[in-house]
Amino acid sequence: MLIDQDLHCWKRDLIELVFSPSTAANIFSIPLGVHGGVDLFHWPGTSDGQYTSKEGYDFMRLLLHRDAASSSSTAKLDPRSWKFFWASRALPRCKETCWRAICGLLPLKESLFRRHVDVDPGCGFCASERENEDHIFLQCPAAKHIWFASQLAIRVDSFTSFQAFWTAVIAMDDDEVLAMAQTVVYAIWEARNKVCFQQGELVVATVLRRVASMLEAAQVRDLARAPSVSLPAKWSKPAPGGGYHQMQL
Template identity: 25%
Template sequence: MELVLELIDEDSRTWKADILVNTFRAEIAKNIMQIPLARSVHDDFQVWGGETPGTFSVRSAYKLLQKFTRIPSDEIIQAENKNFYRKLWNLHISSKIKITVWKITWNCIPTFANLKLKRVIVEARCPRCRQTEEDSNHVFRQCPTTEEVWSHLSFAWILNNNIQSTWEWLTWVFNQGINKQCHLFCCGLWLIWSNRNQFLYENKISNSRDISRQIISYNSELHGLEEKLRICEIGRLRICEIGRLHNQDNRRTNVIIHFDAAFDQFSSKSTTGLVVRDRQGEILASKSVLHLNVTSSFAAEAYVGLQAVRLGISLGLHACGIFEDSRTVSKKSQSTERDKSIIGGIIRDIQDAKPFFQEIDFHFTLKTENVLAYVIAKEALKKGVGYYLENGISEQVQQEMERIRQRCPD
């Protein structure tokens, strides 16, 4: 076997899975089968895998060099960093709290120990307890007042360890705690530091119970604000997806197809969520398709775009507008240029299907306006099967949409 062509079934334009599995190591065979193949045969062309568009850039070359010059322990540390900061930035808390926690991780908050190191001050004892030097560990873990605060919050477990480094302690707490606990923990760090500054610069004294009450109160306020924002957002979804199709009169298309994807990175599976509506907003069809060996959510969105086009063809549509919440996939699908990215094979199939329509346009839409398609995809991913229905949606999707309606204000 000398050519890649010998690994492809020309009739079905799919990879020959049995040959791949028997020829390559399991992880290599899996990676090969995740490469999308266009249905139409085309000449080979050079693609740069370091960038999403498929074109070379010095920036991506530099990143690849960094990747291949790291030692294994650096990879572990890098993964820990990514996991921690991903969880931190995804928490629904104020930016000022996230930034404070970020500063703590880099030890760049102005504790007395840091100020002494920079020769700003001479004395570095903790201003509260006066027992030892005030560094990050002391402020957020070891000061008697801080220990009492964590105890009042039922967070004494975060102190029962032998971890010395502040960074290791923070990552350990984030690994051990659920999102709700991490939410409260970050609020605690921020208010402990705020109270320390009020004590130092405003001579405002708060005991541990006062501080813990402030943390609980502030955390509750954030949750309340988050709930109000969520309800307002769901209200918009109800109007956009359930009530009626809005702002369609100025569009030249007769039928609208909304699509979205649900992706599971652990199983490399994704599902398609498709909704077809007429100009009055009535559902003409809904569909979900299960895809295997999908590399990323980016590829999953492209597969759904292809399914949307094929559904339009099978329904005999002459003109339609296709709406998705991936700006990149929408732009690539609308383009007539050859795509060189990892999803180039899928985009080529989408472009080849355009002549079947008298008119077809791809539009970017907000995630909040695409909820029904997403719910269809999400429910199909849970069940592990696809379906096709005319003039409606499945019972499971109806139940999920009903739960969303119940949370909306009247």
């Protein structure tokens, strides 16, 4: 089980060991109920909470159907833009978090509140507005500060929504800007989770250092993946009567 019953908190070490950083961050962003209760396995598809393989199969079918239906309504970018988006040099975790934010799939407080989760819908940084994608990633003073202090030096006030911002980023057709913007979104989300769940303080310089280190890690990964340089092989005509093809370097 993932919840420490005595301390009434997530088992951070176990979760960070078992799950990817983005999945762990999503788990930590789920608030625990204020009334406590026993941590147990519960399947939401049945009234008694018991899981069966048939229930699992039906649930997966429903999920796939829902995703297919929602992808047409929540896919805010056209297929070509998405192709460009996913080809970016940013780390996979940055692209995935950013994609979830654009599609409205992050467990933001306003969204949880609408789903009747017992949580304050206020922004994790400033608490003065409801926490949704438009606010936490653009309109919050903390987000504005981070975008302007980043290497992109963008004033995001002019964008009416997170979607409009991404449409503009894609339209720039600049891979470096794209990778940087995806990494900044991830760093904002990570900083927000630290403030909300580890009682940390937002330090813009730390967020920017994190952005720089993730971009550097992506660059190192790309260099490691690049094919090693080798001299081109040249094919030569076989000698008359010879049984072998010869390759000359």
